[in-house]
Amino acid sequence: xxxxxxxxxxxxxxxxxxxxxxxxxxxxxxxxxxxxxxxxxxxxxxxxxxxxxxxxxxxxxxxxxxxxxxxxxxxxxxxxxxxxxxxxxxxxxxxxxxxxxxxxxxxxxxxxxxxxxxxxxxxxxxxxxxxxxxxxxxxxxxxxxxxxxxxxxxxxxxxxxxxxxxxxxxxxxxxxxxxxxxxxxxxxxxxxxxxxxxxxxxxxxxxxxxxxxxxxxxxxxxxxxxxxxxxxxxxxxxxxxxxxxxxxxxxxxxxxxxxxxxxxxxxxxxxxxxxxxxxxxxxxxxxxxxxxxxxxxxxxxxxxxxxxxxxxxxxxxxxxxxxxxxxxxxxxxxxxxxxxxxxxxxx
Amino acid sequence: xxxxxxxxxxxxxxxxxxxxxxxxxxxxxxxxxxxxxxxxxxxxxxxxxxxxxxxxxxxxxxxxxxxxxxxxxxxxxxxxxxxxxxxxxxxxxxxxxxxxxxxxxxxxxxxxxxxxxxxxxxxxxxxxxxxxxxx
Numbered sequence: 099x100x101x102x103x104x105x106x107x108x109x110x111x112x113x114x115x116x117x118x119x120x121x122x123x124x125x126x127x128x129x130x131x132x133x134x135x136x137x138x139x140x141x142x143x144x145x146x147x148x149x150x151x152x153x154x155x156x157x158x159x160x161x162x163x164x165x166x167x168x169x170x171x172x173x174x175x176x177x178x179x180x181x182x183x184x185x186x187x188x189x190x191x192x193x194x195x196x197x198x199x200x201x202x203x204x205x206x207x208x209x210x211x212x213x214x215x216x217x218x219x220x221x222x223x224x225x226x227x228x229x230x231x232x233x234x235x236x237x238x239x240x241x242x243x244x245x246x247x248x249x250x251x252x253x254x255x256x257x258x259x260x261x262x263x264x265x266x267x268x269x270x271x272x273x274x275x276x277x278x279x280x281x282x283x284x285x286x287x288x289x290x291x292x293x294x295x296x297x298x299x300x301x302x303x304x305x306x307x308x309x310x311x312x313x314x315x316x317x318x319x320x321x322x323x324x325x326x327x328x329x330x331x332x333x334x335x336x337x338x339x340x341x342x343x344x345x346x347x348x349x350x351x352x353x354x355x356x357x358x359x360x361x362x363x364x365x366x367x368x369x370x371x372x373x374x375x376x377x378x379x380x381x382x383x384x385x386x387x388x389x390x391x392x393x394x395x396x397x398x399x400x401x402x403x404x405x406x407x408x409x410x411x412x413x414x415x416x417x418x419x420x421x422x423x424x425x426x427x428x429x430x431x432x433x434x435x436x437x438x439x440x441x442x443x444x445x
Numbered sequence: 446x447x448x449x450x451x452x453x454x455x456x457x458x459x460x461x462x463x464x465x466x467x468x469x470x471x472x473x474x475x476x477x478x479x480x481x482x483x484x485x486x487x488x489x490x491x492x493x494x495x496x497x498x499x500x501x502x503x504x505x506x507x508x509x510x511x512x513x514x515x516x517x518x519x520x521x522x523x524x525x526x527x528x529x530x531x532x533x534x535x536x537x538x539x540x541x542x543x544x545x546x547x548x549x550x551x552x553x554x555x556x557x558x559x560x561x562x563x564x565x566x567x568x569x570x571x572x573x574x575x576x577x578x579x580x
Contacts, residue, residue, distance in 0.1 A: 120527055123499035131447050194448060195473035201494060202483035208490040215497055219448065219478045 107135045111142045114241050119214065122241050126216050129233045140233055143240040150182070150239040150246045153374060154264030156226060156286065159252025161272040162296040164203035165361040167247050171213055172206055173367045174245050180212040182238030185249040186227055189219040196220075200249060214238065226250035226257025232398070235263060253286055261289035262394050265387075266377045268370075270294045271310065273302035287313065290354050292373045298358035298366065310356045352380050415441060449477045449573040452500040454491045455484050456519055459509035464537060468504065471562035472569065488515065492522035495531060501573045507537040513546065520551045532572050536560070 110128075113121030125143075128136050153170070155163050164185065171181045185200035198217035207213035216238075218228045227250055228234075238246045250260050261267050269290035287293070287310075295307050355373045359366035381387040423440055426432040432440070453469045455462055462484055469479045480498045482491065495503050503523065507515060512535065520533060535547060536556040544555045553572070556565055 120496055123497055127450075127499045189448075189478075190473060193474045194476040196448075196478045197469055197473050198478060198480045198498075199483075201480065205483070205486075205490060208487070208493055215494075217478075217480050217498060221448070 103135060104138075107139050108142075111139055114143065114237060115146055117242050119211075122214060122237065123216070125237050126234050129237060130218065130228070130230045132230070136233075140236065143236060146240040147236045148239065150235075150243055151266070151374075151378060152235055152239070152246045152248065152264045154248045154250065154260035154267040155270060156250040156253045156257065156260050156267065156289075157270030157294075157296075158254065158272075158275060161252075161270045161275070162361050163249050163252075163270050164200045166268075166270060166294065166296055166359065167200075167249050168204045168206055169359070169361045169364050169367045170247060170371065171204070171245075172364070173371050175207070175210065175212055177371075179244035180242070181207075181214075182241070182243035182246045183213070183215040183249070184218055184231060184234050184238070184246070185215065186218045186220060186231060186251050188251045189221050191222075194221075214241075214243065220251055223259075224257070225259030226253045227259045227263065231259075232263050255286050258286060258289050262397055265381065266291045266374050268292050268294050268374070270296050271306055272297045273300045273306045275306070291352065291377045292370065293354050293356045294370060295356060295358045296361055299360045299363075303358060307356050307358060314354060314356070352377065352384075352386075411442065447577075449502070449569065450480065450498060450500045451477050451569060452480045452482065452491070452495050452498060452503045453506065454482045454486045454494065454503065455506050456486050456488060456491060456515045457507065457509055457511050458485060459507070459511075460484055461508050462506070464508065465506035468506065468536060468562065468565060472566060475566040475570075477566075477569070488518040488522040491519050492526040492528060495523060495528055496526045500531065501576055502569055503531055503533050504569075505533070505535045505537075507535060507539070510538065512537070512539055513543060516547055516552060517550045524551075534565075534568070536565070 107128075110121055110125060114125045125139065128139060155167055155170075157163055167183060167185070171183060174181050183204065185198070185204075187196055187198045187200060189196045196219035198219060200217055201215055204215055207215065216234065218231060218234060220228045221230075223229045227248070231248065235246050235248060248260060248264055250257060267289050269286055269292075271293065273295065293310050293314075295303055295310065297303070298307075355376075357366055357370045357373055359370055361367070381390065420441070423432065423437050427434055427437050451472055453465050453472075455465050465481070469481050472479045480494065480500060482494050486494075491503065491505070503519075505516065505519060516533075516535060523529065523531060523533065529551075532553045533551055534554045534556065535552050539547070539555050539557055547555055554568055556568075
């Protein structure tokens with residue numbers, strides 16, 4: 099039984115590497131559902147990853163992320179590059195169901211074997227992506243797509259997981275969504291490698307661009323390592339790229355450009371693609387790429403470790419014991435923090 | 446339990462998508478992941494979306510009267526895409542005398558006006574459970 103499954107999955111891995119579409123779709127399901135054999139399949143695919151340019155697209159609902167992804171995919175197809183797309187939409191916290199509607203805006207690519215679009219529901223994950231998105235990106239990467247575009251859920255101010263997944267993160271804004279104080283708040287704007295003002299044919303687009311540029315002039319982290327250094331759980335020491343007598347920080351810091359687009363008409367898309375390419379070049383030439391990768395790998399390992407440890411501990415808790423401790427907390431005889439320590443002690 | 450994945454598509458040119466949206470919403474509320482492709486989908490577009498999304502069931506909503514033309518084309522496109530094992534269901538305005546003919550074209554169920562969303566949900570859950578049992 100397991101042997102038959104192993105053979106089937108080895109065949110599936112080989113078919114994914116050969117770019118076979120139904121195999122890619124099945125592998126994505128395997129990865130998303132965490133079925134038996136998922137880890138082995140991902141392990142077999144992993145050596146074939148790392149080649150695709152991973153571009154994240156995030157921003158508030160209705161700013162035009164799906165249409166922008168559609169337009170970018172068209173641009174890359176015209177340049178002869180293949181494109182995988184993962185589009186994430188939210189899961190209902192009540193029913194666990196979801197409506198995945200991003201494909202509606204991406205129908206230009208129907209019938210094109212150089213494009214593969216997959217919708218994913220967040221399934222309870224809150225950072226703007228699904229838990230399995232990172233692995234799904236790896237499947238498309240291993241299948242040989244040159245570009246992988248990842249569209250997050252409509253993001254508010256703090257869904258920043260995409261910056262830990264993508265090589266280049268686009269934050270999409272639209273005119274009329276907020277003033278210059280919104281622009282200097284912490285959060286999603288900080289993760290932008292490229293800022294996009296979409297729907298730039300609408301009134302207020304120039305003001306939005308101006309507000310974003312003004313925000314950038316007030317100071318931008320520029321160095322994404324800061325994003326990870328802030329996470330105190332990382333035991334890796336973070337060294338600034340400017341600390342070891344390197345070039346003048348002014349020369350090596352990436353300044354996110356602000357690009358105006360009208361996705362439905364394809365306006366500004368070529369300029370956007372140029373900005374994305376410039377960012378990738380910057381990462382490679384400044385030496386930040388390698389250091390940045392070390393940090394996202396460390397981050398990923400810690401996240402996965404957390405998952406394993408939590409699952410292991412939870413599996414050991416007897417339901418009756420849990421019920422008794424919940425009752426203690428409910429009666430205010432035990433505080434939640436102390437309750438956790440009680441739960442973690444072996445019975 | 447895993448979330449069932451259902452494609453809801455409107456083939457052809459009729460623009461009345463309220464029924465499709467009501468079904469999509471009801472299935473969402475039943476805990477399913479519904480991929481909604483929007484209006485005016487060609488049979489090839491539907492088969493391609495079903496393949497990429499690896500869905501458990503494809504549901505078509507047709508109110509134009511063109512079901513005897515469109516459904517066989519969708520089924521053909523699905524078979525060509527190696528999706529013969531994915532069940533196809535149809536909802537909308539379908540005269541009773543056409544139902545048997547549609548079944549011959551590989552449709553496993555037809556849901557007409559007045560069908561409760563619970564009935565559709567239960568039917569899809571049954572399809573998904575039998576697929577899981579087979580895997």
